[in-house]
Amino acid sequence: MSDKQNIETPVSVGNHLKHLREKKKISVAEVAAQLYLKPDVIEALERDDYTALPSEAYARGYLRNYAKILGAPADSFSSLYESDATGAPKITPEVKLEKTIGENKLVVAFSYFLVFILILLLFIWWQNDFTHFSLESKTLTHSTNNGLRDSDKPPRGLSYSITVVEHSDSPFYRAPSAEESPEATSSEYDESGGSAFITGNIDPIGSGPDSIKMVLSANSWIEVFDANNEKVYYDLARTGQTLTLNGTAPFSILLGFSQGVTVEFNGVAFDPAPYSSRVGIARFVLGE
Amino acid sequence: MLNRIRGFFSNDLSIDLGTANTLICIRGKGIVLNEPSVVAVGKTEDGAANLKKIRAVGNKAKQMIGRTPGHITAIRPLKDGVIADFMITEKMLQYFIHSVHGETFFRPSPRVLICVPSGSTQVERRAIRESAMGAGARKVYLIEEPMAAAIGADMPVSEARGSMILDIGGGTTEVAVISLNGIVYSESVRIGGDRCDEAIISYVRRNYGTLIGDATAEQIKHQIGCAFPADEVREIEVRGRNLAEGIPRSFTLNSNEILEALQEPLTGIVDAVKNALEKTPPELGSDVVERGIVLTGGGALLPGLDQLLMEEVGVSVIVADDPLTCVVRGGGRYLEMTEDFGSDVLVFD
Numbered sequence: 001m002s003d004k005q006n007i008e009t010p011v012s013v014g015n016h017l018k019h020l021r022e023k024k025k026i027s028v029a030e031v032a033a034q035l036y037l038k039p040d041v042i043e044a045l046e047r048d049d050y051t052a053l054p055s056e057a058y059a060r061g062y063l064r065n066y067a068k069i070l071g072a073p074a075d076s077f078s079s080l081y082e083s084d085a086t087g088a089p090k091i092t093p094e095v096k097l098e099k100t101i102g103e104n105k106l107v108v109a110f111s112y113f114l115v116f117i118l119i120l121l122l123f124i125w126w127q128n129d130f131t132h133f134s135l136e137s138k139t140l141t142h143s144t145n146n147g148l149r150d151s152d153k154p155p156r157g158l159s160y161s162i163t164v165v166e167h168s169d170s171p172f173y174r175a176p177s178a179e180e181s182p183e184a185t186s187s188e189y190d191e192s193g194g195s196a197f198i199t200g201n202i203d204p205i206g207s208g209p210d211s212i213k214m215v216l217s218a219n220s221w222i223e224v225f226d227a228n229n230e231k232v233y234y235d236l237a238r239t240g241q242t243l244t245l246n247g248t249a250p251f252s253i254l255l256g257f258s259q260g261v262t263v264e265f266n267g268v269a270f271d272p273a274p275y276s277s278r279v280g281i282a283r284f285v286l287g288e
Numbered sequence: 289m290l291n292r293i294r295g296f297f298s299n300d301l302s303i304d305l306g307t308a309n310t311l312i313c314i315r316g317k318g319i320v321l322n323e324p325s326v327v328a329v330g331k332t333e334d335g336a337a338n339l340k341k342i343r344a345v346g347n348k349a350k351q352m353i354g355r356t357p358g359h360i361t362a363i364r365p366l367k368d369g370v371i372a373d374f375m376i377t378e379k380m381l382q383y384f385i386h387s388v389h390g391e392t393f394f395r396p397s398p399r400v401l402i403c404v405p406s407g408s409t410q411v412e413r414r415a416i417r418e419s420a421m422g423a424g425a426r427k428v429y430l431i432e433e434p435m436a437a438a439i440g441a442d443m444p445v446s447e448a449r450g451s452m453i454l455d456i457g458g459g460t461t462e463v464a465v466i467s468l469n470g471i472v473y474s475e476s477v478r479i480g481g482d483r484c485d486e487a488i489i490s491y492v493r494r495n496y497g498t499l500i501g502d503a504t505a506e507q508i509k510h511q512i513g514c515a516f517p518a519d520e521v522r523e524i525e526v527r528g529r530n531l532a533e534g535i536p537r538s539f540t541l542n543s544n545e546i547l548e549a550l551q552e553p554l555t556g557i558v559d560a561v562k563n564a565l566e567k568t569p570p571e572l573g574s575d576v577v578e579r580g581i582v583l584t585g586g587g588a589l590l591p592g593l594d595q596l597l598m599e600e601v602g603v604s605v606i607v608a609d610d611p612l613t614c615v616v617r618g619g620g621r622y623l624e625m626t627e628d629f630g631s632d633v634l635v636f637d
Contacts, residue, residue: 035604036602036605038578054444054449055442055443056442057443057609058579058606060606061580061606061607061608062580062604062606064606065604108395
């Protein structure tokens with residue numbers, strides 16, 4: 001009991017050990033022999049001079065062993081010896097082992113499902129936005145292949161003229177230039193380009209009570225379907241062309257380049273601009 | 289790429305995958321898990337372990353050892369410091385890694401530092417590495433147990449002086465002389481806490497004709513075990529099955545009997561230390577004699593072991609602070625101070 005009281009008084013560890021050793025009448029050499037240490041290590045411990053010792057860990061170990069030999073409570077010495085810097089970290093019971101891994105799996109499955117839905121929505125949105133571009137590209141394909149493909153069909157709209165241009169040996173081409181020399185024909189063709197042949201009015205197409213007039217200031221793909229969903233016009237119209245289409249209203253119309261087309265329905269002007277997308281494609285219904 | 293993102297949400301772990309206990313230390317947080325390395329699993333129809341039916345891991349599973357019904361088996365997947373059952377070890381690690389990470393959106397993918405016995409073979413190290421990978425680790429580093437124990441015991445490992453460490457674990461005892469962040473000489477003997485338990489079981493069978501279980505033997509060792517004759521003799525009452533009568537009987541054991549029972553494993557440990565000192569280069573040997581041997585691991589808690597070693601070897605022996613957690617703390621400190629120790633400390637196979 002008296003030992004404990006002594007430890008609690010603010011004396012150094014070394015002093016206290018020395019005091020205990022002298023009380024038990026044990027010499028430094030004896031302690032050193034019991035601990036298998038050099039006497040100067042014991043003296044250094046009693047002087048509280050830890051610089052002579054290898055490291056703090058060794059110092060604490062030596063102190064503990066020394067205290068044990070003297071029959072003093074070793075733990076009180078360890079606590080006296082200030083060594084908070086290298087103290088052992090506390091075992092923190094922050095782990096909850098009770099939780100099952102199954103719950104976790106459910107959360108993971110749900111989050112994967114959410115991600116999948118997000119990707120799906122993104123894909124749908126992208127698809128919607130992209131239809132404009134795909135329509136435009138479709139239009140372009142049509143315009144390049146148009147003449148050749150339709151050459152042997154009965155002429156509708158402008159395709160007739162294009163046929164003439166591309167197949168210079170066809171009778172339609174030859175007819176207007178029969179009296180001229182071949183050189184002159186070719187030079188005229190070179191100078192004026194394709195458009196020279198395709199300007200002007202086309203005879204009214206289709207028959208019905210309602211009529212649409214379209215004047216083109218630029219090339220545009222045009223699709224016109226009548227009330228019975230029958231194709232009235234489905235082709236590329238060239239610059240300078242005027243189309244007159246007859247049929248039964250309502251007409252569902254697609255203009256590939258609405259800025260280049262002036263539309264009149266039964267003699268009344270119609271502005272397709274409000275129906276136009278940013279690339280110029282307009283879809284609307286006339287005569288509803 | 290995904291691993292990197294997941295790694296961002298994971299901590300670096302230091303794991304002491306011991307035969308008896310597994311400890312996990314998170315970098316900067318300290319020790320967060322200290323559980324026995326035991327897994328209780330269901331059995332398939334042909335009697336093999338069914339990995340899909342894990343009943344319990346850790347403390348709960350340890351309570352089941354020797355008390356399981358026919359459809360459950362409690363397994364200790366590590367033996368002698370190395371993996372004995374690969375799949376069960378993987379499941380156990382997976383469970384422990386999960387539990388220290390708590391609730392996270394991403395599956396944890398930590399960098400893991402695992403301590404391996406210095407005497408383990410390439411195959412055994414590879415098994416540990418792969419099992420940690422299988423448990424979800426992004427990257428696995430291996431460190432030799434004595435090195436980790438020395439760092440954890442706060443020994444001056446980077447000095448050009450020899451320090452000897454003796455780490456007595458559940459399955460193995462490691463002796464090593466360390467200088468300049470490296471192991472100069474190390475010896476690993478497959479004697480540890482488990483061998484002490486076995487020695488107690490066989491002693492009781494031989495002298496009392498009674499059979500006791502592993503758990504009882506361990507309890508005896510913890511309560512009255514000692515390695516050096518002490519002034520006071522402690523006693524414990526034990527129950528076991530009498531082999532002649534076939535009926536459970538109760539009897540009393542005292543600490544001197546256990547000291548006698550433990551002679552064989554203790555001699556093995558003392559011999560290993562003597563052997564190591566014999567093979568240590570003379571310069572380092574003199575350093576060791578001057579400074580003493582540091583004792584870590586669960587075996588260091590056996591009363592009188594330091595005294596026994598001092599008497600037998602003639603070198604000062606000191607017990608490290610909190611010897612059970614030295615290895616994992618050393619791993620954790622290594623993760624925190626990688627630049628101080630350098631990569632020489634790690635094992636590459």
